[in-house]
Amino acid sequence: MHRTDIAVIGAGIAGASVAAELAAAGRRVTLLEAEDTPGYHSTGRSAALWILNYGPRDARLLSGASRGFFLSPPRGFADHALTRRRAxxxxxxxxxxxxxxxxxxxxxxxxxxxxxxxxxxxxxxxxxxxxxxxxxxDAFDIDVAALHQAYLRMLRAHGGQVVTGARAEALTRRNGMWEIATPAGAFCAAVVVNAAGAWADVVAKRASVTPLGLxxxxxxxxxxxxxxxxxxxxxxxxxxxxxxxxxxxxxxxxxxxxxxxxxxxxxxxxxxxxxxxxxxxxxxxxxxxxxxxxxxxxxxxxxxxTPDRSLAIGPGREEGFFWSAGQGGYGIQTAPAAAKLAAALVLGRDPGALGLAEAARLADPRRFA
Ligand SMILES: Cc1cc2nc3c(=O)[nH]c(=O)nc-3n(C[C@H](O)[C@H](O)[C@H](O)COP(=O)(O)OP(=O)(O)OC[C@H]3O[C@@H](n4cnc5c(N)ncnc54)[C@H](O)[C@@H]3O)c2cc1C
Incomplete structure (x- = not known):
């Protein structure tokens, strides 16, 4: 049984980015990916655009809050510019x-x-x-592959690990911990972040957690x-x-x-x-x-x-279970701020300190109780 503080399920842009933020905050993070290659599904198939006037209010707030990161990423994050202007x-x-x-x-x-x-x-x-x-x-193209790889690099640089071929097949809550069975071995974590994209409800059901209706x-x-x-x-x-x-x-x-x-x-x-x-x-x-x-x-x-097309970021009703799902058509352009928001909520920090209180309220997965 591999022990970790936080298991993030799904290594698309949602999972990679939140895993990197949590590792940078000092947590032991394991990113579990079903496929052999992270980014094989939606993240590798997008149109790679950032458009402010797109999607519901929470997506626009998160896109707006991500803009500065895209245009001026933290030092050392990426080897070259992540964006190119495209009206x-x-x-x-x-x-x-x-x-x-x-x-x-x-x-x-x-x-x-x-x-x-x-x-x-x-x-x-x-x-x-x-x-x-x-x-x-003021819209722009995003170099999605570079963004995704940069988050995976950031995760590893902070001691996190990426395990591929690790489809979470069963998730059991025992003694305040999640036990996760995968073909790549068993993992044990206090917290699970469900970032399994189109499969996020499937993962929830495997954990006996109420699905959102994705x-x-x-x-x-x-x-x-x-x-x-x-x-x-x-x-x-x-x-x-x-x-x-x-x-x-x-x-x-x-x-x-x-x-x-x-x-x-x-x-x-x-x-x-x-x-x-x-x-x-x-x-x-x-x-x-x-x-x-x-x-x-x-x-x-x-x-x-999700049923109302807003994102689902934050705690579920079940202890130790968090969501970063329902990214719709805006999962890339919202990723930097969405990852910071998801990480803050996992760490029990105030999203208001990030200027994301309204986005957090609109994207709260518990609205689908
Ligand atoms: C044609 C197209 C155009 C788009 N254009 C844009 C755009 O211009 N701008 C934009 O911002 N967004 C765009 N999007 C949307 C964007 O691609 C998605 O919102 C985003 O990629 C979702 O990322 P994700 O990490 O949630 O999902 P994914 O990238 O699908 O990642 C989920 C991962 O979870 C893994 N997984 C599933 N089940 C398990 C399990 N049980 N155990 C372990 N791992 C598991 C999967 O293998 C997958 O790798 C577009 C999408 C499409 C299809």
Whole structure:
């Protein structure tokens, strides 16, 4: 039996970041990952964007509180910059003007643009497809692999360990400790942090803890060649205000497309559906003059939501059991602040000291009692 103070289950961005923060606070931390490679599931499949005006209030608060970390990480955390500036352009085709007005009214730091200005930013936009637009200029791309690796390095540098091939199969509370059975051995910890992404409710049930009612949802993405005669590298991400598609510039004059699908699905190694790939191309081509001769790469990932789509960070009702789950479509961009919040709650510290009291209240997992 390997003894540790805190066992974190799941080595995606949620688990890696909270494990690193807890180790840095002086706790013995073991990070248990079911797969052979940390980051194999959602964390390795994201669109890698930070957008302030995205998601429910708690996600926006945590994204805002993470901004400084991304732009200026602690000394020695990462070898190079974690971000690259990338504006976000949301267009309203005829019929979506009301949704655009609502987005502008509630958005922070967004600017309204006319059709001509939007088409100047993304020259392949079809003028007839744009009734109006909004731009968020201070958004950015995140180097997700570098962020994730940096947290794993931080964990190890503070004496923590990462155990792969260690799917938590049974969790038993005995004498004030959790005993966790995995194929890589048995672990014993006073505290468990459940950061198992799409599997977080599965892990809860294995611990005889009440699940939250999480729903994993499939999202599809594909990479295609950029439009002939253009270099989209400096273009903004562009999508519609109703969130039915988006296109994001990639390296080597490519574009990543998504139909912004949300298909509920059991947790699994999710693969893209042909229909969603076709839907992505169809919706993008209705707005952009973009010939698609072939799909270079395709994938799907799971975005896992709580019933109210806010995150679930903090203690459960059961002793020694904490959650960092329900990261939805904002798990990367919220990670730095979410990890600090989760660690503070595990350590019994006041989230108000981090300026995160409201986020802590909104994300309290006990609201699903
Ligand atoms: C197409 C797409 C685009 C996205 N774009 C963005 C974006 O632009 N910005 C953004 O912020 N977010 C984005 N997201 C969302 C983001 O990827 C997720 O919110 C985030 O990766 C969730 O991280 P996680 O650590 O909770 O989950 P995961 O990365 O899935 O990690 C959970 C880990 O738990 C492990 N696990 C499961 N069960 C067990 C067990 N019993 N024992 C041990 N380990 C276990 C799994 O193997 C997995 O590695 C996007 C997602 C998708 C799919």
């Amino acid at each position: 976000v352009l949301m267009i309203a085709p005829p019929g979506q003007e009301q949704a655009l007005a609502a987005m502008l009214a509630e958005g922070e730091g967004m600017r309204a643009l006319g059709p001509a200005e939007a088409c100047a930013l993304v020259p392949i936009l079809r003028p007839g497809a744009v009734a109006g637009a909004a731009v968020e200029e 729903t994993p949802m499939r999202r599809t993405a594909l990479i295609v060649d950029g439009p002939p005669g253009h270099d989209p590298d400096a273009w903004p991400l562009v999508g519609d205000v109703a969130h039915t598609w988006y296109a994001r510039p990639e390296a080597r004059r490519k574009l990543m497309l998504s139909p912004a699908d949300e298909t509920p699905i059991e947790p699994c190694d999710v693969q893209p559906d042909e229909l969603d790939l076709a839907l992505a191309i169809d919706r993008v081509q209705a707005a952009l003059d973009l010939p698609v001769a072939r799909i270079e790469h395709r994938w799907a990932g799971l975005r896992t939501f």
